[in-house]
Amino acid sequence: MQTSPPRLSLTQLLICGAAIVTLSMGIRHGFGLWLQPITQAKDWSRETFAFAIAIQNLSWGVAGIFAGMVADRFGAFKVIVLGAALYALGLVGMAHANTPLLFTLSTGVLIGVAQAGTTYAVVYGVIGRNVSADKRSWAMGITAAAGSFGQFLMVPTEGFLISHFGWQEALSLLGFAALLMAPLAWGLREPGFAGSAPPPREQTIVQALREAFKYPSFQLLMAGYFVCGFQVVFIGVHMPSYLRDKGLSPQVASYALALIGLFNVFGTYAAGVLGQKIPKKNILAFIYLARAVTISVFLIAPLSPTSVYVFSSVMGLLWLSTIPPTNATVAQIFGVAHLSMLGGFVFFSHQIGSFLGVWLGGYLYDKTGSYDIVWYIAIALGVMAALVNLPVKEAAIARPARPAPATA
Template sequence: MKKTDLSPLQIGSILGGAAIMLSLAMGMRQSFGLLQPHMIRDIGITAADFSLAVALQNIVWGATQPFVGIWADKYGTRPVALLGVLIYIIGLVFLRFADATWMVTMGVGFCVGIALSCTASNIAMNITARTVSATKRGAAMGAVSAIGSLGLSIASPMTQSLITNMNWQMAVVGFLGLACVMLPAAFIGTRADRIEPDAVVGIPQSAKEAIVEALGHKGYRVLAIAFFVCGLQLVFITTHLPAYLDICGIDPSVGSTTLALIGLFNVIGSYLFGWLGDRYSKRMLLGGIYVMRSLALLMFFAVPPTPISTLVFGATMGTLWLGVVPLVSGLIVHLFGLRFMATLSGIAFMSHQVGSFLGAWGGGYIFSAFGNYDLAWKLAVAIGLAAGLFQMTMNIQPSERIRLQSA
């Protein structure tokens, strides 16, 4: 089946399936922080224990993403995505019956980390890029990323409601219900495997050759290093914002509403930056996101929070949340072509997840050591500003292989 043979309904169903899979995978993952205060009280784990589990999730996600990307490029996205959903369900079962630190670590850390490699943005963007034409690719990736953010708007209020009216264990049961919805979504979205790939651009190469080529490109190295800050800032917020608000005496519903606002405004931001990426410099847009996020963190944490300032912060961060995804994916395709997009995106994502590890674990460690989050948010601001300016210097000249083919 060729792209040109697809009807609008077929394209919409494939992109919709990928978006729903991404939406629920990320929505649940970003809502785990709401469980933290209750699990600390009920099963005796510490904030550092929970933070370490989330940090390990991000390291496992990052470490497995390149291998999952190679598998998806070689065998297709369907076996990857379906296996990922099943592993997600297993992880949630561990969490539901958790009564010790090791069960939280196994469920939230290892299982969910592997599952996210198979079901989150890298696979969803791969499906999208293979389904739509190059001229519409940026807007399409922005749209899928935008719809993908709605999962947080669903999962966060659902989680807080179940915790308030029942307990945190029932909130995990709610997660299991959402994970079951991911199965048909993943099956429909991975119909993209049946679409004939685009004609090879540049000299044909193996996965190993593609990796060597990418690592030798200065622009790719800058992209990957700057991507570090994205993971650090976002995971710090989703993991520690509910606990920070609890310490400041803010009603728990404000935390869940803020996370929901992040998901809602991310719909606008993701599509907007995907659309802008088709028209303006992707590297400048990407660097601008990192800088604006850092300024938003500075303004929020520099003064004691109020319910209004927290909601405004959520809306601001939501607009800047996943707009990086279509920009990073678009830059990788621009530099190296589409053939090994999942592989190269996965390698760049390792840097993102190192940042995620430090954002989750480092935030908890700093709080345990100093009794507050002051040093954590100051570091997040400083690193973000530096990374944003660094990103704006990225070399966006396509690889020599692509340039020779174009010539």
């Protein structure tokens, strides 16, 4: 008789998983601080920088699908170690790229692939396999909150590094920090993947994908996550330049991004806890609608450091709080055997939105001299995402019974 492999300690799982996400997400959340230093030093347009970050998000989304497949098949440990190495290499390349093409390859492709192997899809797969369903949404909320704390911790740190060491040296120092994810990955080394044979699964990859993509609720979750990517990456990358264009100091932007990260610690944790008690689709609909309202008020109100800090605090509560209920819903509907892969496909939709948000921000700014059109698009998409999440069915999908194996 085949027995299930032992599970990882919950404390070990949360500490190591949270630390990895803190580093990976914390580093990427500060990339907007490099937009003006790099474009001014290289005499590049904002669209050049925005396009590289857009490619980063798209690469992250595409690679996330395959990183999820590999992690589901061979475990997360090897995927995270490789991702940490690519992250460090990409950051060093970002610091020394002399042409837009090299900048896009390092900042866009390398770092994007690295993020695929060191963030939510892979780590959440480990959580899904090792945490019982009654605590899964909570555990995912803890990990997402760690990513937010990484933003709160790392963004001011990155601003400090830029101001004291210069933007190139700051990127190289972050490359060394990224390598710390490799030893942390040892804590996510699952016993069931230690041998040559992975844990048994009822479905093949093709069967799991066919089932998911035919299921309307999966399609609706992907549509909502597209909007999440558009909004957060546009704001995260372009808001520092938007504020400087309006005459505010660079410190205001650093504090604003840090406040987003700080308040999202509470927002993501609350979303994870509430996901155990109320329908997750209602949580998601509320988050997207509240984002649309918050952005609208921010644009209408007179701009000042105080209004920026209030906006950042409220957006922080809503920032990554979509992650726990979205991934927990996928696990609840389809089970955990292919969770990293299916989470990777949902996240790919998020990254298509991220690509459009960050690229359109740079493109339309260069064409019109303003970010106004992209802000309006973000508001409209927020309303749409609130509506498409309401019909989601969260119950476990009904599968035909499989015949029991014959006995001698």
